[in-house]
Amino acid sequence: MTEKKEKLTEQKFNLAHLTDKKGNLDGTNDYSRQMRDSLAGRLRAGDHSAAVELVDIYYKQIYLFMRRLGHDRQASEDLTQESFFNAWQHIGQLRDGKALNGWMYRIAANVSKLYWRKHKDRKTAAFEGFDVPDSTNAGDDKVERNEQLEHLKNAVARLSVKLRQTIVLHYIQQLTIAESADAAGIRQGTFKSRLNRALAALRKQVT
């Protein structure tokens, strides 16, 4: 039993090394690709411990993704749980390790979309609760920078749901274009043009 626990800790430790600073599984080297493939393979085979690892890797990311899409704290927690619940139901759709990010985010994005559809009357929350670091004692440059960031945050929050999702997936969750397009359920070309529209809208708003 203890041996099994130690093995699990060791596996989690290995996976922790393969995640970048945002917690995404880094697919840049062969070993991490192998680990990602192995995780996807184990998930497809119904391995319970692989599901636990998936939760450890993604729960923070998906919660913050929901928050950044404009859901409040309580709704974000509920939607994160719902995303994982849906993930267990759709494990058969996970192709391989390379598709892991896109698959997980696509499920979460769909859960969010359904929520907005059901609660049309609810307004998207601004990035409520996310505070730019206090800069009262900092230099002028830093104050200006923080003001710009504050403006940008509000501008992103004012974007339409689709454009906001585009910015959140690519710039804030830091997914690649391919992964973001997969998560949004659209072609890469469509995603790129949506991204350009979002950037143009932001440029207009942030002066």
Next chain:
Amino acid sequence: MPKEEELKELLNKLPDVTTEFVQPRLAEDIKHQIPHRLSPHRVGMDTINIIIDFRINKLAAAAAIIITIIFCATFLGGRDSAGGSVLQDSVLLIKYWGASVESDISAGRSKYELLLGCGEDVVWYGDSLDTKDRNAVLMQRKLADGQYEVTFVDGNEKQVNAEELVKLLTKMLKKGVK
């Protein structure tokens, strides 16, 4: 109006200013909801999966389906409106049996790759064995004390010494390798 590059630079800073503490209990809550049996099939979509969800073993599930089919055929004379779905379920059952061996081998393969990645001394036999033989050795792993951990096609594991390992492999070869 900020330049393109300046805007992108600012956007790349947004992850740091749009983050907050995430309750670890959220992870625990999600983990508690992981189903006992994760299935690549959609749950609740057909009779087989519903029965499997009740955690009845495969043979019991098969027996329950066969009894249901006989019941429908006897009392409804095969003319019921559900006839199509019974047929679909039978096809799914056959597919499920076929897939279970593959999924056991796939799970073994994933484990093998994981152990290999960790530098363990492992040997994979899965590519050349007879998958119908549930007692065939899928892989072997050398343990620190000189013993071997063997994994069989049905997913069971056993610790054996070198002599027993040779016996198992010889038996497997005699039965016929693909």
